[in-house]
Amino acid sequence: MKLLLTSGGVTNTSIRDALVDLLGKPIADSSALCIPTAQWGHPMCGPGVRAWQFISGNSENPMVDLGWKSVGVLELTALPSIDEERWVPLVRETDVLLAAGGDALYLCHWMRQSGLADLLPSLPETVWVGLSAGSMVMTPRIGEDFVQWRPPTGDDSTLGVVDFSICPHLAQEGMPGNSLAEAESWAADIAGPAYAMDDQTAIKVSDGTVEVISEGHWKLFSA
Incomplete structure (x- = not known):
């Protein structure tokens, strides 16, 4: 799987170009499935208006509204109740999976x-x-x-597809988000490399190569 790990969505030309490069074709020729599941687990996101905004492409974070050939919804909490034959082929045929923000542990739980x-x-x-x-x-x-939401395992572990952690929404001094000082404190508790990045930054992962795509601010904290 190829990854485009963003803080705020496809917010600038550089991140959009990175997405097109990963797709290998124009966005207008690509099919997408959006995954709103993470929203249900976070008290500031859903259920309600923000989930609708993400699915409908009316949020402040460009994802669903990029001009895809087609967009469907893949709600992970529903999948255990239906046969795999109904959804696995759909995922296999889709070019891109768009995963909403919200609660990462809740999303991880339902991905499993x-x-x-x-x-x-x-x-x-x-x-x-x-x-x-x-x-x-x-x-x-x-x-x-x-x-926020505590999984049955009780810890903060996620899928480990990549070997680094991410602190999103890095903010300039006095602005809403995570300050650099807060990011440094967070990174001190992470046993491994960790990136803090703002909403104009993404991390592109393809064939084992990790590349920071940014028109904003970011910082790598070594292990």
């Missing part, structure tokens, strides 16, 4: 429960575009600072 996590290794050409929690779910752990 639904079977999507087990399916991902068999999708080498599919692009995963994460928004905030939708990006953090691919890391080894999110850090206690970001724990």
Whole structure:
């Protein structure tokens, strides 16, 4: 699977160009499935208006509204109740999966429960575009600072598809978001490399190569 791990969505030309490069074709020729599941687990996101905004492409985070050939909804909490034959072929035929922000641990739990996590290794050409929690779910752990919903395991571990962690929404001094000082404190508790990045930054992962795509601000904290 190819990854475009964003903090705020496809917010600038550089990130959009990186997405097109991963797709290998124009966005207008590509099919997408949006995954709103992370929103249900976070008290500031859903259920309600913000989930509708994400699915309908009316949020402040460009994802669903990029001009896809087609867009469908893949709600992970529903998948265990239906036969795999009804949804696995749909995922296999889709060019890109768009994962909403919200609660990364809740999303991780339902990726495992639904079977999507087990399916991902068999999708080498599919692009995963994460928004905030939708990006953090691919890391080894999110850090206690970001724990809202507590999974049955009780810890903050996530899928570990990549070997680095992410602190999204890095903000300039006095602006809403995570300050650099807060990001440094968070990184001190992460046993591994960790990126803090603002909403104009993304991390592109393809064939084992990790590349920071940014028109904003970011910082790598070494292990």
